[in-house]
Amino acid sequence: MLEFDAAQQQLLDAAPAPTTQPQACALRAALGRVLAQDVHAEVALPPADNSAMDGYAVRLADLAAGAGLPVQQRCYAGEMPEPLRAGHAIRLFTGSLIPAGADTVVMQEDCDERDGHVQVREAPTLGQHIRRAGEDIAPGTCIAAAGTRLTAAHVALLATQGHAELVVWPRLRVGILSTGDELVQPGHARALHQLYDSNAPMLAALVEGLGAEVGATRHARDDETALGEAILALARDCDIVLTAGGVSVGEKDLVKPVLESLGGRLALWKVRMKPGKPVALGAVRGTPVVCLPGNPVSAFAVFTVLVSPMLRRMQGRTGVRPPVQHGVLRTATPSSDSRENFLRVRAAADEAGRLVLTPHRGQTSGIMSALPWADGLARIPADATRGDGDVVAYYPLASWLS
Ligand SMILES: Nc1nc2c(c(=O)[nH]1)N[C@H]1C(S)=C(S)[C@@H](COP(=O)(O)OP(=O)(O)OC[C@H]3O[C@@H](n4cnc5c(N)ncnc54)[C@H](O)[C@@H]3O)O[C@H]1N2
Numbered sequence: 001m002l003e004f005d006a007a008q009q010q011l012l013d014a015a016p017a018p019t020t021q022p023q024a025c026a027l028r029a030a031l032g033r034v035l036a037q038d039v040h041a042e043v044a045l046p047p048a049d050n051s052a053m054d055g056y057a058v059r060l061a062d063l064a065a066g067a068g069l070p071v072q073q074r075c076y077a078g079e080m081p082e083p084l085r086a087g088h089a090i091r092l093f094t095g096s097l098i099p100a101g102a103d104t105v106v107m108q109e110d111c112d113e114r115d116g117h118v119q120v121r122e123a124p125t126l127g128q129h130i131r132r133a134g135e136d137i138a139p140g141t142c143i144a145a146a147g148t149r150l151t152a153a154h155v156a157l158l159a160t161q162g163h164a165e166l167v168v169w170p171r172l173r174v175g176i177l178s179t180g181d182e183l184v185q186p187g188h189a190r191a192l193h194q195l196y197d198s199n200a201p202m203l204a205a206l207v208e209g210l211g212a213e214v215g216a217t218r219h220a221r222d223d224e225t226a227l228g229e230a231i232l233a234l235a236r237d238c239d240i241v242l243t244a245g246g247v248s249v250g251e252k253d254l255v256k257p258v259l260e261s262l263g264g265r266l267a268l269w270k271v272r273m274k275p276g277k278p279v280a281l282g283a284v285r286g287t288p289v290v291c292l293p294g295n296p297v298s299a300f301a302v303f304t305v306l307v308s309p310m311l312r313r314m315q316g317r318t319g320v321r322p323p324v325q326h327g328v329l330r331t332a333t334p335s336s337d338s339r340e341n342f343l344r345v346r347a348a349a350d351e352a353g354r355l356v357l358t359p360h361r362g363q364t365s366g367i368m369s370a371l372p373w374a375d376g377l378a379r380i381p382a383d384a385t386r387g388d389g390d391v392v393a394y395y396p397l398a399s400w401l402s
């Protein structure tokens with residue numbers, strides 16, 4: 001059996017970085033896209049000294065006499081202030097530019113304005129409430145690196161630079177094949193011996209959750225010709241193909257011989273992980289094909305911890321393996337197995353602020369209701385027992401599936 005970490009690495013090694021040309025993408029459509037180039041700040045942030053408060057711009061020394069100061073101008077955000085005259089104040093608002101000659105902002109709560117004069121009640125400190133030009137970002141700073149998958153926060157930061165377009169990698173196109181005579185597509189009538197196909201919609205949703213695109217989805221019966229045609233068509237139209245089912249040792253587990261007949265190199269593994277022992281990696285006409293186990297729980301776990309790093313690399317992303325955290329198991333039932341066991345767990349903080357991991361009551365690969373229930377996967381090492389109070393590695397779905 002292949003060790004889990006070695007399998008994850010071998011899949012990564014089989015993942016080519018993007019080979020297509022980067023493309024332009026409107027800022028408004030950039031959420032979830034992957035930057036193909038570093039973006040450097042051209043303008044400082046903030047671009048000019050401005051007020052952090054609604055109040056008055058003054059010269060600190062002018063307050064020493066304690067007299068009220070004539071209000072020279074009311075300057076709103078979006079207007080140009082006049083240079084501050086000696087012994088005067090300028091009324092301004094949050095975001096208003098600081099007038100030349102002013103060195104301090106007094107918030108309006110500390111002032112009284114009457115008959116065109118402002119009296120400052122609380123002695124300010126020099127420079128208070130002024131946001132300095134460039135204090136956040138200096139021109140030339142890299143504000144988003146190539147390989148970043150853009151979030152709303154990145155979109156906001158990139159907008160400060162006035163960019164209406166960004167250079168991103170084309171979306172990775174993933175082909176999905178579910179296999180099995182027993183499967184019926186949702187929306188169709190189902191006989192007693194049949195099962196609705198949940199792997200295809202699940203894998204499509206997982207792929208889209210990473211910011212990749214579903215190039216095509218197919219279902220094939222357990223028949224060498226049908227499987228071969230489907231894999232060839234998907235390999236032709238997509239950057240990578242994911243199949244589910246038919247990869248174990250049963251008489252109708254035909255995916256392996258079909259891949260071999262298509263002439264691709266093939267590595268079939270029994271990976272030392274649970275759920276998800278049977279996993280295969282092949283290539284058809286240069287397109288990687290990854291075969292996941294048919295049990296939907298196993299396919300979900302394999303996608304999360306084995307396949308997602310590979311897809312991230314093909315998307316052109318950096319940080320292909322999200323951080324693994326650690327948490328304390330809270331369970332009445334210790335876990336042990338000859339394979340690395342990825343328990344479906346919920347995560348919460350205990351009174352001391354420690355991350356506590358509670359396993360779902362059903363941990364066999366047939367218990368699908370554990371998937372939407374879980375926050376992540378807790379990893380129990382192979383050939384070891386871990387029970388209540390033990391610290392284990394934790395793979396949060398929020399980061400491993402994004
Ligand atoms: N004798 C052995 N039997 C099995 C072994 C083994 O080592 N020796 N391994 C077990 C493990 S572990 C797994 S995991 C499964 C994986 O088998 P396959 O990848 O060949 O998957 P199938 O047999 O095609 O299906 C397994 C299971 O999942 C259901 N399924 C399949 N596709 C879908 C779908 N798209 N939607 C919903 N459900 C699906 C299928 O009906 C089966 O119940 O093999 C074990 N057996």
Ligand code: MOO
Nearest residue numbers: 275276277298365
């Ligand atoms: O490895 Mo299988 O995925 O446990 O049921």
